[in-house]
Amino acid sequence: MIRGDKMLLKDKVAVITGAASGFGKETCNLFAAEGAKIAAVDYSEEGAITAEDIINKNGEAIFVRADVSKEEDVKNYIDEALSKFDKIDIVFNNAGIFVPGKADELSIEDWDKVMDINLKGVFLGCKYAIPHLKDNGGVIINTASAAGLIGFPDSISYAASKGGVVSLTRSVAVDYVNDNIRANCICPGTGRTRMTEEVLQNEQMKEMFLNPIPMKRFAQPIDIANAALFLASDLSSYLTGVALPVDGGWTMA
Numbered sequence: 001m002i003r004g005d006k007m008l009l010k011d012k013v014a015v016i017t018g019a020a021s022g023f024g025k026e027t028c029n030l031f032a033a034e035g036a037k038i039a040a041v042d043y044s045e046e047g048a049i050t051a052e053d054i055i056n057k058n059g060e061a062i063f064v065r066a067d068v069s070k071e072e073d074v075k076n077y078i079d080e081a082l083s084k085f086d087k088i089d090i091v092f093n094n095a096g097i098f099v100p101g102k103a104d105e106l107s108i109e110d111w112d113k114v115m116d117i118n119l120k121g122v123f124l125g126c127k128y129a130i131p132h133l134k135d136n137g138g139v140i141i142n143t144a145s146a147a148g149l150i151g152f153p154d155s156i157s158y159a160a161s162k163g164g165v166v167s168l169t170r171s172v173a174v175d176y177v178n179d180n181i182r183a184n185c186i187c188p189g190t191g192r193t194r195m196t197e198e199v200l201q202n203e204q205m206k207e208m209f210l211n212p213i214p215m216k217r218f219a220q221p222i223d224i225a226n227a228a229l230f231l232a233s234d235l236s237s238y239l240t241g242v243a244l245p246v247d248g249g250w251t252m253a
C-alpha cells in the first residue's frame with residue numbers, strides 16, 4: 001500500500017460519497033493507497049466496511065452515514081470530515097441511483113427521488129464543501145454518466161439528472177476558478193456494479209448494453225477510480241469544467 005514519496009495524493013483529505021459499493025468504494029481504496037485520508041460517505045452502513053478495510057491496511061479513514069439528498073446530512077459529513085482531518089482537499093460527489101422509465105411512465109415521486117439524490121445531492125456536496133476548499137484550493141469531481149451526454153433510452157429522470165451534473169460541474173468550474181478550485185465530472189459508460197447487477201444478468205439486456213461499446217467490455221470500478229485519481233491529482237492541473245467519458249468509446253462511436 002505504501003509507495004513513499006511517489007504517492008499522488010499524499011496527505012490529501014478526500015470526501016467520497018457512494019463509498020459503500022461500486023465506483024465509490026474502489027475510489028476510496030485507490031485514493032487511500034495513494035496517500036489520501038478518506039471520509040467515506042454513504043446511506044448504507046456498509047460504508048463502514050470501506051473505512052475499516054482502509055484502516056486495516058494502515059490508512060486513515062472515517063465512515064459517515066448520510067443521505068446526500070438531505071441538507072442536514074451533507075452539512076454533517078462535511079463537519080465530520082473537518083473535525084477528523086482539519087481540512088478537505090478533494091470532494092468526489094459520486095452517490096447515485098437509477099430508476100428506469102420513459103416520460104409518460106415515470107411517477108412524479110421517482111422523478112423527484114432521482115433528481116434529489118443524483119443532482120441535488122451533487123449541488124449540496126459542492127455548496128457545503130466549497131467554502132472549505134476555498135481555504136487552500138481544491139478539487140471537485142462529480143459522477144455524471146454517458147447517459148448525460150447522449151440520448152439514453154428508458155431513463156428520463158436519470159439521463160436528465162446526469163445532464164444536469166455535467167452543466168452544474170461547468171458552472172462550478174467557472175465560478176470558482178479564481179479560488180483555485182478545479183471541478184470536473186466523469187461520465188462512465190455501463191459498469192459492473194450493484195447498480196447494474198440485475199439488468200446485466202439478463203443475457204438479452206447484457207448484449208443490448210454491450211453492443212454499442214467499441215471496446216466490447218463493461219467498465220470495471222477500477223476504470224472509474226483511475227479516472228478519478230487523475231482528476232484528483234496534479235496530473236490534471238490544467239483541467240477544469242471537463243466532462244470526461246470513461247466508456248470504452250461508447251459515446252464517440
Ligand SMILES: NC(=O)c1ccc[n+]([C@@H]2O[C@H](COP(=O)([O-])OP(=O)(O)OC[C@H]3O[C@@H](n4cnc5c(N)ncnc54)[C@H](O)[C@@H]3O)[C@@H](O)[C@H]2O)c1
Nearest residue numbers: 018020021022023043067068095096145190191193194195
Ligand atoms: N454502474 C454504471 O453502469 C454507471 C454508469 C454511469 C454512471 N454511474 C454512476 O456512478 C455512480 C456510482 O454508482 P455505482 O455504479 O458504483 O453503483 P452502486 O450502486 O454500486 O453504488 C452507489 C452507492 O451510492 C449509495 N447511495 C445511493 N443513494 C444514496 C444517498 N441518497 N445517499 C448516500 N449514498 C447513496 C449506495 O448506497 C451505493 O453504495 C452513480 O452516480 C451512478 O449513477 C454508474
